[in-house]
Amino acid sequence: MSSQKTVSRLSRILGLIPYVLANPGVSTEEVMERFGYSRSELTRDLNAVFVCGLPGYGPGELMEAYIDEDEVVIDSADYFSRAPRLAPIEALGLLAAALAVSGSGQGTPALDSAIAKLSDVLLPEADATLAVDLPPSTDSATTLKRAAAENRVTHIVYRSLSREETTERDIEPWLVFSTLGNWYVMAHCRLVDDMRTFRIDRIRSVEVLEERFDPPDEIPEPGVGYSPSDNDVTATIDLFPGARWVLEYYPVEILEEGDDHVRIRFSATDPELPARLLLRLGGSARLVEGPDVSERLKHLGKALSDRYG
Known part of the structure; x- marks a missing residue:
């Protein structure tokens, strides 16, 4: 079983146990519908729960989990009576990801409802604090995703800001991705x-053609270059081992490499991006210099403190 499937299965079990404990006599059909189980999958997970419990693992420490006629029964599991809760920093990352999906034009009413509930619980100013502003041309992103999935040649009209010119060109779209708050398409x-x-927000029009293309055997890792301007906000940040992935994901300048940390210069058009990143990294990073980012980070931290302090 892959690690991803293992994590998904464990998450479902951790939701199943408190739900059954809170709803004695719940039917098999209701549990299957609520958690997306087939009967064989439910039986398999109940069998797994049956051999779990507190250290000692004797008859008095193991949980009881079985199907009694048409009812799901879980007993001797009071320590699981409440579902696991997200830590504030985990909930913050979840909200940011949900807002990104919603802002891409692929949201659903259920997602919008979840965002509203999570925002209300997590931060009183979550809409203003964590709004993920993706480009307005979400129709183009959706069209290009379809073209990439179908290997269809696409005609675009593109405005290059660096050369201040508009060109028409045919592209073979390989991958549509988002990073640094923008949507991009990687193509031949x-x-x-x-x-x-x-x-994608610089693409003025998109037309998917009938012609198809053969995609490459291996598509390069998505990424974009970033050239700081004089108006950018900069922050000097120390990254400790748990945050070194930032070097691969963001276009940063390495200033110093020590035994236990890497010092970087992070440039952005808005202090929101590095502030959110620092909040996400927690103790794995330290802001060394950057007054604008520091101020924004304090604002985010205060909002969390007011809610959970």
Whole structure:
């Protein structure tokens, strides 16, 4: 079983146990519908719960879990009577991810409802604090995703800000992704006969053609370059071992490499991005310098403290 499947299965079990304890006599059908089980999957997970319990693992420490006629029964599991709760920092990351999906135009009423509930519980100012502003051209992103999935050549009109020119070109879209608050499409550009990454909010029009293309056997890892401007906010940050993944995900400048940390310069158009990142990293990173980011970080921290302090 893959690690991802193991995590998904464990998460479902950890939700199942408190639900059954809170609803004595709950039917098999209700549990299957609520948690997306087949009967064989439910039986398998109940058998797994049956051999779990407190250290000692004797008859008095193990949980009881079985199907009695048409009822699901779990007993001797009072320590699981409440579902596991997200830590504030985990909930914050979940909210940011949900807002990103919603902002991409792929949200659903259920997702919007979850965002509203999570925002209300997590932060009184969550909408203002954690709004994930993705480009407005979400229709183009959706169209390009479909074109990439179907291996269809696509005609685009693209505005390049660096050269201040608008061009028409046919591309073979490989991958649509988001990073640094923007949507991008990685593609083979027939105009220059080379791979290019286009920022989707700079695409003025998209037309999916009938022609199909053969995608490469291996698509490069998605990424974009970033050239800081004089108006950017900068922050000097120390990354400890648990945060070194930032070096692979964000276009940062390495200032110093020590035995236990890497010092970087992080540039962004808005202090919100590095502040949210620091909040997410917790003790795995330290802000060394950056007054704008420090101020924003204090605001986020105060909001969390007011809610959970």
